[in-house]
Amino acid sequence: xxxxxxxxxxxxxxxxxxxxxxxxxxxxxxxxxxxxxxxxxxxxxxxxxxxxxxxxxxxxxxxxxxxxxxxxxxxxxxxxxxxxxxxxxxxxxx
Amino acid sequence: xxxxxxxxxxxxxxxxxxxxxxxxxxxxxxxxxxxxxxxxxxxxxxxxxxxxxxxxxxxxxxxxxxxxxxxxxxxxxxxxxxxxxxxxxxxxxxxxxxxxxxxxxxxxxxxxxxxxxxxxxxxxxxxxxxxxxxxxxxxxxxxxxxxxxxxxxxxxxxxxxxxxxxxxxxxxxxxxxxxxxxxxxxxxxxxxxxxxxxxxxxxxxxxxxxxxxxxxxxxxxxx
Numbered sequence: 546x547x548x549x550x551x552x553x554x555x556x557x558x559x560x561x562x563x564x565x566x567x568x569x570x571x572x573x574x575x576x577x578x579x580x581x582x583x584x585x586x587x588x589x590x591x592x593x594x595x596x597x598x599x600x601x602x603x604x605x606x607x608x609x610x611x612x613x614x615x616x617x618x619x620x621x622x623x624x625x626x627x628x629x630x631x632x633x634x635x636x637x638x639x
Numbered sequence: 640x641x642x643x644x645x646x647x648x649x650x651x652x653x654x655x656x657x658x659x660x661x662x663x664x665x666x667x668x669x670x671x672x673x674x675x676x677x678x679x680x681x682x683x684x685x686x687x688x689x690x691x692x693x694x695x696x697x698x699x700x701x702x703x704x705x706x707x708x709x710x711x712x713x714x715x716x717x718x719x720x721x722x723x724x725x726x727x728x729x730x731x732x733x734x735x736x737x738x739x740x741x742x743x744x745x746x747x748x749x750x751x752x753x754x755x756x757x758x759x760x761x762x763x764x765x766x767x768x769x770x771x772x773x774x775x776x777x778x779x780x781x782x783x784x785x786x787x788x789x790x791x792x793x794x795x796x797x798x799x800x801x802x803x804x805x806x807x808x809x810x811x812x813x814x815x816x817x818x819x820x821x822x823x824x825x826x827x828x829x830x831x832x833x834x835x836x837x838x839x840x841x842x843x844x845x846x847x848x849x850x851x852x853x854x855x856x857x858x859x860x861x862x
Contacts, residue, residue, distance in 0.1 A: 546677065546680070546844075549843055549844050549847075550680055550681075550684060552843075553684040553687075553688065553840075554684060554687065556688065556691075557684070557687045557688045557690070557691040557692075558691070560688075560691040560692055560694070560695060561690070561691035561694055564694075564695055565691075565694045565695060567695075568694060568695045568696045568697075568704075568706075569696040569697060569698045569704035570696070570704075571696065571698060571701075571702050571703050571704040572702070572703060572704065573640055573696060573703070573704050573705050573706060573825075574640060574699070574703065574704075574705050574794065574818065574821035574822050574824075574825050575640040575641070575642060575794070575797060575818070577702070577703040577817070577821055578797075578814060578817040578818050578821060579642075579646060581817060582807070582809045582813060582814060582817065583807060583809065584646055584801075584805065584806060584807045584809055584814070585646075586807065587645045587646060587806035587807050588643040588644065588645045588646055588741075589643065589644040589645035589741070591643065591644065591738040591739075591741060591742070592644075592742055593735065593738045593742075594738050596736075596738060598736050598737050598738075599737060599738035600737065600738060600739070601694060601737055601739070610694075613737070614691065614694050617690055617691075617694075617732065617733075617736065617737065618687055618690060618691055620732055620736060621686055621687045621690040621728060621729060621732050622683060622684075622686075622687045624686075624728055624732065625682065625683040625686035625687060625725065625728050626679075626680065626683035628724070628728065629670075629674055629679040629680075629682040629683050629721070629724075630679050630680075630683075632667070632670055632671055632674050632679070633671070633674035633675055633676065633678075633679040634671060634672070634674060634675050636675065636676055
């Protein structure tokens, strides 16, 4: 389990930290739909748009997308591990 | 496929927040049975992987892209309830930390990607379980098809929400056509990513693939 877990986590870190620089900047399917139909005019700015990691950047600087991605990976890892570990059925074997 | 605030009116946002809360609450209760000392860490890894891969928008047409939603991927690897929680965690972190996906839109976004996507992906995967148990090719095909379907149904979630209470009064047929057309293309990418991921996990640790657990015969990886 150990090797597998480390490998899986490293893949996630590489995807978020390195591959993220090669992501398309074009709008995704939903954004494209709302832009082409004019629905997007009703969109409000995100209340946290000015926050440090907004839009997967660091203080608005896209050069740090990979850093933002790695931080995100660590946060999701911590939150999900914590939640699922607490939720799990305890084995009585101790 | 994260909607911003303002695309749905306030009552509709509240309704879908309630639906999301009910669905996630149900998943929290049911997830326990699928989580033990071995699968709980796996669930954390799956959530993390979905977050990472969602950052990678792939081009589908000039001027349009798509990214993994992850419902079928999560459901196949860790089951539908834990899977729905995985996608929910990703969406909450994205909305709160990365300003990706609106706050009032969070309920609708969770409904579409975490609940509808995971449920439909899982139902298709279970319906095709026999094929998935036949070997690597079968598992890849099942992963592809369930992921393709999860993408289309998650997109349909937005169409329904827009029909219920969307801003701007755009003709629903037009919204539906664009959403389905674009997400049919995105679904191909979702299918490929899901197939590669699921078969890779199955090749190393078939016991960690929820869909294959309890199957009559263990997956013959080198067939």
